[in-house]
Structure formats: C-alpha cells, structure tokens
Amino acid sequence: MILVTGGVCQGKAEIAKSLSRQQRKEHRDGEPLVVEENAKSVQELFDADVILQYHLWIRKWMAEHKDPYDITKKIMERNPNVIITLAQVGCGVVPIKAFDRQYRETVGRIGCLLAEQAREVYLVNCGLAQQIK
DSSP: OEEEEESTTSSHHHHHHHHHHHHHHHHOOSOOOEEOTTOSOTHHHHHOSEEOOHHHHHHHHHHTTOOHHHHHHHHHHHOTTOEEEEEOOOSSSOOSSHHHHHHHHHHHHHHHHHHHHOSEEEEEETTEEEEOO
C-alpha cells in the first residue's frame, strides 16, 4: 500500500494516479481503477488501484455509525497494492462540534495506521511530492 498525504487541494490525486500508472507498467497494462468518495460500496475500495479522499470515506462511515478502523484494516488486507490519498485535516482551529473533533482525531489516527503499514508514504505540497517513507 502507498499513502499520499498533504493539505487539501495540494495535488495528491495527480501524484497518486501517476504512482499507480508507474506501478501498473511493472505489473499490467491499462488505466488504473480510481475510486472517489461517491462510489456506491466499500467493495469498490477492495478492487481499486487508487482511493481518493479517504478522509471523506472516514467521515461518511462515522456518520453512518460504522467502524472506520475495521473497514480500513479490511481494505489493507484485501487490497495490499492500493494507493490511498488522505488529506491532513488536523491543522487549524479546533472545531466546536464534538463530531467534527472526533472525525479530525479519527482521520489523524487512521493516517498513522496507514503510514505504519504503507511501504511508501508521500507528503504533497504545491503539487510536489516528497517521499517520507
């Protein structure tokens, strides 16, 4: 698994797609299967080459009272070559609403879990990726 993280609108999606195209050249032809937050089911995440905006999936699962940690672990088990983009949402003013604070903390902790398990981690700023693992 590869994790691509950074601030919102910093170019994570393009970096992730580029990494996936490089990865696919080594193993198979064709365009990568890219899944965004509007996918219909979690099953699509098990088959994806790239999962964009994973933080929005976490928010959705929390709102539906599903366990984002459990789902994340299943994705890592079933899709070990996936590339995931995750925005850093923990900077700035602390949210007033309890749900928003919990969401922010959950994204950060799941980001740590993903980074720990990832074979590569990239930090993206202004469209430039720096490999940090």
